[in-house]
Amino acid sequence: xxxxxxxxxxxxxxxxxxxxxxxxxxxxxxxxxxxxxxxxxxxxxxxxxxxxxxxxxxxxxxxxxxxxxxxxxxxxxxxxxxxxxxxxxxxxxxxxxxxxxxxxxxxxxxxxxxxxxxxxxxxxxxxxxxxxxxxxxxxxxxxxxxxxxxxxxxxxxxxxxxxxxxxxxxxxxxxxxxxxxxxxxxxxxxxxxxxxxxxxxxxxxxxxxxxxxxxxxxxxxxxxxxxxxxxxxxxxxxxxxxxxxxxxxxxxxxxxxxxxxxxxxxxxxxxxxxxxxxxxxxxxxxxxxxxxxxxxxxxxxxxxxxxxxxxxxx
Amino acid sequence: xxxxxxxxxxxxxxxxxxxxxxxxxxxxxxxxxxxxxxxxxxxxxxxxxxxxxxxxxxxxxxxxxxxxxxxxxxxxxxxxxxxxxxxxxxxxxxxxxxxxxxxxxxxxxxxxxxxxxxxxxxxxxxxxxxxxxxxxxxxxxxxxxxxxxxxxxxxxxxxxxxxxxxxxxxxxxxxxxxxxxxxxxxxxxxxxxxxxxxxxxxxxxxxxxxxxxxxxxxxxxxxxxxxxxxxxxxxxxxxxxxxxxxxxxxxxxxxxxxxxxxxxxxxxxxxxxxxxxxxxxxxxxxxxxxxxxxxxxxxxxxxxxxxxxxxxxxx
Numbered sequence: 001x002x003x004x005x006x007x008x009x010x011x012x013x014x015x016x017x018x019x020x021x022x023x024x025x026x027x028x029x030x031x032x033x034x035x036x037x038x039x040x041x042x043x044x045x046x047x048x049x050x051x052x053x054x055x056x057x058x059x060x061x062x063x064x065x066x067x068x069x070x071x072x073x074x075x076x077x078x079x080x081x082x083x084x085x086x087x088x089x090x091x092x093x094x095x096x097x098x099x100x101x102x103x104x105x106x107x108x109x110x111x112x113x114x115x116x117x118x119x120x121x122x123x124x125x126x127x128x129x130x131x132x133x134x135x136x137x138x139x140x141x142x143x144x145x146x147x148x149x150x151x152x153x154x155x156x157x158x159x160x161x162x163x164x165x166x167x168x169x170x171x172x173x174x175x176x177x178x179x180x181x182x183x184x185x186x187x188x189x190x191x192x193x194x195x196x197x198x199x200x201x202x203x204x205x206x207x208x209x210x211x212x213x214x215x216x217x218x219x220x221x222x223x224x225x226x227x228x229x230x231x232x233x234x235x236x237x238x239x240x241x242x243x244x245x246x247x248x249x250x251x252x253x254x255x256x257x258x259x260x261x262x263x264x265x266x267x268x269x270x271x272x273x274x275x276x277x278x279x280x281x282x283x284x285x286x287x288x289x290x291x292x293x294x295x296x297x298x299x300x301x302x303x304x305x306x307x308x309x310x311x312x313x314x
Numbered sequence: 315x316x317x318x319x320x321x322x323x324x325x326x327x328x329x330x331x332x333x334x335x336x337x338x339x340x341x342x343x344x345x346x347x348x349x350x351x352x353x354x355x356x357x358x359x360x361x362x363x364x365x366x367x368x369x370x371x372x373x374x375x376x377x378x379x380x381x382x383x384x385x386x387x388x389x390x391x392x393x394x395x396x397x398x399x400x401x402x403x404x405x406x407x408x409x410x411x412x413x414x415x416x417x418x419x420x421x422x423x424x425x426x427x428x429x430x431x432x433x434x435x436x437x438x439x440x441x442x443x444x445x446x447x448x449x450x451x452x453x454x455x456x457x458x459x460x461x462x463x464x465x466x467x468x469x470x471x472x473x474x475x476x477x478x479x480x481x482x483x484x485x486x487x488x489x490x491x492x493x494x495x496x497x498x499x500x501x502x503x504x505x506x507x508x509x510x511x512x513x514x515x516x517x518x519x520x521x522x523x524x525x526x527x528x529x530x531x532x533x534x535x536x537x538x539x540x541x542x543x544x545x546x547x548x549x550x551x552x553x554x555x556x557x558x559x560x561x562x563x564x565x566x567x568x569x570x571x572x573x574x575x576x577x578x579x580x581x582x583x584x585x586x587x588x589x590x591x592x593x594x595x596x597x598x599x600x601x602x603x604x605x606x607x608x609x610x611x612x613x614x615x616x617x618x619x620x621x622x623x624x625x626x627x628x629x
Contacts, residue, residue, distance in 0.1 A: 019424075022420050022423065022424060023424070023427070025416075025420060026417070026421065026424065026431050029417060030431065030434045030435070032496070033434060033435065033438055033496070033500075034434065035459075036446070036450060036452075036453055036496065037437070037441070037449065039449065039452055039453055039459060040445070040448070040449050040452065043452060052457055052458075053457065054457035054462075055457075055462050056457065056458060056459045056462055058459070113339065113342050113346070114343070116339035116342075117339040117340060117342070119339070120336050120337075120338075120339045120340060124336040126336055126337065126339075126340045127340060130617065133613050133616065134613070137609055137613065138347065138351065140605070140609045140613075141602065141605065141609070142557045142601065142605060143557060143559070143578075144557070144559065144577075144578040144581050144582060144598070144601075145598045145602050145605070146351060146354070147582075148358065148581065148585055148591075148594045148595060148598045149354035149355055149357060149358035149595070149598065150350075150354050151585075152354070152591065152595075153353065153354035157353075157354075157357055181350055182350060184346065184350075185346050185347060185350040188343060188346065188347075217335060242440055246441075246442035246444065248443060248559070248560045248563075249559050249560070249578070252563075253582075253586075262442075263442055263444035263445075266444050266445065266448060267444055267563065267564065270447075270448065270451065270564055278452065281448055282448075285442075285445040285448050285449065288445055289440075289442060289445050292440050292441070292442065293437055293440045293441065295440070296436065296437070296440030300432065300433060303436070304504060304507055304508050
């Protein structure tokens with residue numbers, strides 16, 4: 001009796017120790033994850049003298065909003081915004097608008113086309129049984145391999161073709177349309193793949209019943225299928241939006257002076273030629289990161305469920 | 315009432331016929347792929363046979379056979395960059411898999427605070443890669459916080475406390491690998507976590523009732539069931555790691571020297587700095603052939619797992 005109790009106590013202690021160890025490891029990794037983000041956010045509140053010091057300041061000695069004022073200034077020539085004579089005046093409004101427009105439009109078009117194709121694959125097995133895997137191939141091609149052809153295509157071929165066919169030169173290079181078309185294409189595989197996993201779960205009998213009662217095909221799709229996968233569509237949209245929002249190589253390649261997405265803007269200040277502006281960079285980084293992290297947290301529950309590539313569904 | 319007539323009505327009727335209707339989305343999507351990806355590729359194949367640099371007009375270009383391909387294949391920089399890409403990808407993927415697996419296993423067993431852990435651990439995946447590169451460039455500064463954190467260790471080992479993370483060749487290579495691990499362990503964690511949460515609990519409690527130890531349960535019950543998740547994680551992460559580009563640009567510009575040039579960065583530099591378009595086109599085609607082999611292997615692996623799973627589920 002007594003021995004049993006001590007045995008249980010020992011087992012209890014062992015379990016508690018194991019739990020404590022587990023939490024220590026997990027909190028340690030959490031700290032590693034939060035550290036770079038913390039460093040960026042606190043740098044964004046530092047003034048130029050504090051950006052690089054030894055030993056580094058772990059919190060801004062003299063917190064300031066100057067960095068944010070600088071990147072959000074409407075009038076870039078405004079006195080006091082560019083703090084030094086060598087600094088080029090700039091703000092993020094242009095890039096913000098470009099990024100928002102490109103990502104929203106391309107994600108919406110990809111969502112629309114991808115959802116219908118996913119429906120067709122799921123219901124009619126369009127393209128054969130291996131098609132859903134082949135779609136992923138487009139995603140796996142390294143972007144640099146697409147970037148070089150696309151640059152020549154956008155800058156040379158499309159103007160040439162439109163000039164001979166339509167009589168006016170239309171260049172896709174350095175335009176929002178060009179980048180949006182590209183983002184639509186490269187995110188389509190993800191849309192198809194994610195929507196497939198949602199649509200596969202809608203029982204076919206529901207549609208069948210609606211069709212028997214005389215509903216048209218489009219009507220059935222709109223009133224029966226789409227409401228059931230609506231939350232899935234929101235998740236897919238946000239996921240694809242996050243992907244486009246962070247895309248760098250293709251944007252860097254296909255835009256130069258006129259259009260620039262936020263990652264390209266941030267990169268501009270990384271090269272020595274424009275001077276490293278650590279503070280404003282940190283502010284831009286914070287501004288880019290916060291919305292997507294919020295979106296990510298919103299869809300996270302679905303990601304855990306849905307990121308099994310349809311292999312581990314119960 | 316007469317049925318509607320006219321060309322549009324007839325078109326609508328044709329489109330809504332069963333055989334046509336199901337192919338509409340297919341044609342739309344494939345059309346996009348052809349317009350945006352296939353045609354540029356055909357163009358690239360043509361350009362790869364030209365003798366042309368972008369600083370000269372396109373009209374002066376002339377066909378030169380396989381010269382560009384020979385130039386690429388005999389270019390030591392290209393092979394070195396390719397080897398380096400595999401070296402970075404190999405180390406990064408191994409670390410990501412191991413850390414992601416352990417974290418998923420621990421989180422799966424945790425009862426309290428589970429959701430907070432998941433939320434925090436998934437954040438790096440959402441952060442824009444360029445921002446990750448920027449963050450690490452701040453942390454790696456010679457006078458930066460990382461060197462300060464490491465200074466007790468480095469003084470203990472009698473090393474120079476200011477490790478030159480971005481200007482020493484070896485340190486710069488590992489700086490890039492670490493940044494990649496920081497960001498993409500979240501993805502392997504996610505894949506493994508969904509693998510763990512899909513494990514059938516009856517099977518595990520049955521094994522426990524039969525007197526299996528924790529380790530036995532893990533090795534003989536859980537691990538085999540997680541195999542599809544492992545295959546997915548390996549395939550997805552390897553493909554992504556071979557694309558490595560953003561942190562290289564943000565952290566080192568391929569330097570010091572050429573010690574951190576990945577193949578993506580190398581080609582980018584050849585085309586955009588040296589205007590070697592035809593060279594870049596030939597290299598793209600060669601890379602595509604190489605990567606296609608890898609991609610087909612990856613997809614074949616995933617499909618095999620899937621059919622195996624379907625068969626098990628059916629029986």
